[in-house]
Amino acid sequence: MLFFLGTDLLLFTVFLAVLLLLLWSRSKHGTTHGAHRLPPGPTGLPLLGNVLELTSSAPHLKLSQLCQRYGPVCRLTLGSQLLVVLGSAEVIREALLKKAADFAGRPHTFTVDMMSFGGKDLALGDATAVWHQQRRATIAAMQAVGNERTEATVLAEAESLCALFHSYDGQPLDPSNDLSMHACNIICSLAFGTRYTKDDPEFQEIHECLDLLVQVWGSPAITILDHFPLLRKFPNPPWRKFLAAMAKRDEIVQRHIKAHKLKKEGETDITAALLYKLEEQKETEDGGDMMMEEHIHMAIVDLFIGGSETTATELAWTIAFLVHFPEVQERIHSEVMAALAHGQPPSYADRHAMPFLRATLKEVLRLRPVAPLAIPHRTMCNTSVGGYSIPKGTTVIPNLWGAHHDENTWPNPTHFKPERYMGHKSGEKPFLNSLPFSTGPRLCLGMALAHLELFLFSVCLFRDFRFIPAVPGHLPDLEGTMGAVLKPRPFQVRVLQRKSKAED
Numbered sequence: 001m002l003f004f005l006g007t008d009l010l011l012f013t014v015f016l017a018v019l020l021l022l023l024w025s026r027s028k029h030g031t032t033h034g035a036h037r038l039p040p041g042p043t044g045l046p047l048l049g050n051v052l053e054l055t056s057s058a059p060h061l062k063l064s065q066l067c068q069r070y071g072p073v074c075r076l077t078l079g080s081q082l083l084v085v086l087g088s089a090e091v092i093r094e095a096l097l098k099k100a101a102d103f104a105g106r107p108h109t110f111t112v113d114m115m116s117f118g119g120k121d122l123a124l125g126d127a128t129a130v131w132h133q134q135r136r137a138t139i140a141a142m143q144a145v146g147n148e149r150t151e152a153t154v155l156a157e158a159e160s161l162c163a164l165f166h167s168y169d170g171q172p173l174d175p176s177n178d179l180s181m182h183a184c185n186i187i188c189s190l191a192f193g194t195r196y197t198k199d200d201p202e203f204q205e206i207h208e209c210l211d212l213l214v215q216v217w218g219s220p221a222i223t224i225l226d227h228f229p230l231l232r233k234f235p236n237p238p239w240r241k242f243l244a245a246m247a248k249r250d251e252i253v254q255r256h257i258k259a260h261k262l263k264k265e266g267e268t269d270i271t272a273a274l275l276y277k278l279e280e281q282k283e284t285e286d287g288g289d290m291m292m293e294e295h296i297h298m299a300i301v302d303l304f305i306g307g308s309e310t311t312a313t314e315l316a317w318t319i320a321f322l323v324h325f326p327e328v329q330e331r332i333h334s335e336v337m338a339a340l341a342h343g344q345p346p347s348y349a350d351r352h353a354m355p356f357l358r359a360t361l362k363e364v365l366r367l368r369p370v371a372p373l374a375i376p377h378r379t380m381c382n383t384s385v386g387g388y389s390i391p392k393g394t395t396v397i398p399n400l401w402g403a404h405h406d407e408n409t410w411p412n413p414t415h416f417k418p419e420r421y422m423g424h425k426s427g428e429k430p431f432l433n434s435l436p437f438s439t440g441p442r443l444c445l446g447m448a449l450a451h452l453e454l455f456l457f458s459v460c461l462f463r464d465f466r467f468i469p470a471v472p473g474h475l476p477d478l479e480g481t482m483g484a485v486l487k488p489r490p491f492q493v494r495v496l497q498r499k500s501k502a503e504d
């Protein structure tokens with residue numbers, strides 16, 4: 001009896017060892033799926049999968065660690081869903097740019113359906129024929145406003161922020177809220193044709209609503225609802241808060257769409273141009289898939305969500321870094337003053353005379369991309385990347401943070417070093433590997449506007465002010481916190497007015 005027990009134990013131990021070895025090699029070298037090889041990745045919890053990695057408070061860091069361990073293409077699961085993380089610029093470009101059509105989709109989820117009239121969103125909607133029309137119409141509507149008016153709007157807002165900072169008279173302040181209000185007002189001007197004063201109740205309503213949506217979206221309490229449907233039946237205060245903010249959002253956008261329909265003339269803004277496109281399409285299309293008013297509604301929502309907190313946060317990061325590096329601040333100030341030597345107002349054309357400022361903005365975007373994991377993509381067909389098979393319907397996460405901190409691409413990737421871009425052209429290597437706006441058909445739709453805002457706001461701010469810590473030695477935290485965007489933790493600075501040009 002004892003003998004048999006011993007043999008059984010031995011057999012069981014050998015079986016267990018072989019099983020563990022197989023599991024290890026599966027996770028280390030990739031799994032075969034039919035005749036295909038899936039990317040490698042960590043073994044997840046039974047039923048739950050890799051929920052812990054994905055709901056971490058710093059998922060961009062967690063996923064970058066996984067890419068370091070398993071390689072630039074790695075696999076995770078969430079419930080029954082397969083996820084693939086792309087962790088280097090090379091594989092991101094291969095997937096999103098070279099195999100653009102294969103990777104252009106977005107996952108269909110419960111939360112996206114709930115927030116976008118059943119998936120009619122521009123940023124989160126799947127790559128259907130109607131989505132293509134929606135994206136093209138939105139780009140055309142932004143162009144209809146015209147470069148000149150867009151630039152004048154941004155410059156007016158940058159100068160208005162400077163006037164506000166002057167009025168604080170060197171008192172300690174956290175610049176984040178003022179930056180966000182001014183970025184939001186740019187979208188109000190471009191999208192609705194209305195520029196608000198800071199304390200206009202309607203403006204505060206819009207700003208508070210956006211702030212809430214951005215704060216709650218992406219929180220684990222909401223993300224989890226997409227993967228574990230049973231949880232939708234339980235009380236969920238963040239989700240309830242989110243639904244209330246969405247109702248407010250829709251009421252505001254509807255109010256403006258209605259006012260635009262009644263307005264017969266006036267300057268073109270994005271809402272007017274989108275409504276015009278909708279009418280035009282009704283007359284020309286032959287009854288196939290068509291954009292509806294809800295697509296216009298959601299495109300406007302996305303311009304507000306995408307356009308307010310992102311640029312404002314990137315500017316807050318720029319100030320935070322330059323408080324750490326006063327010598328960079330001084331060099332930028334000198335460059336700006338030399339380019340504007342005749343006292344003329346800045347213009348976007350001046351960027352060619354300010355290569356160091358542009359390099360600094362590029363370096364901040366590399367080190368602290370506000371959307372470090374972009375927006376999840378979805379494969380539209382069976383495809384491959386980095387030599388691994390990726391089945392149709394896989395959720396794909398472009399880990400921009402990982403690509404920007406890849407030691408194989410960037411010498412000393414964590415160092416703040418604007419000089420790394422100097423002497424290179426935009427199509428060349430360091431620029432090519434920096435992807436803060438992602439790439440391919442889902443490339444950030446507001447990239448041109450964001451570049452314009454980052455440039456003109458920085459020129460005005462570093463022309464007029466010196467930013468120093470509010471308390472000597474207390475430097476802003478550079479780690480940040482991750483929500484819908486990667487934000488710096490609240491920090492205080494003193495904004496000191498520089499001497500006038502004549503005294504400089």
Ligand code: HEM
Nearest residue numbers: 123306307310311314371374375437438442444445446450
């Ligand atoms: C520093 C500023 C910004 C950064 C770093 C940024 C970054 C990004 C990233 C990484 C994506 C995801 C791309 C992908 O899924 O592969 C995205 C998408 C998007 N962004 Fe931005 N963004 C910024 C500013 C803006 C602005 C100013 C607007 C509009 C006014 C905007 C509107 C959008 C929209 C509509 C999408 C969805 C595009 C689509 O799915 O087709 N963004 N952005």
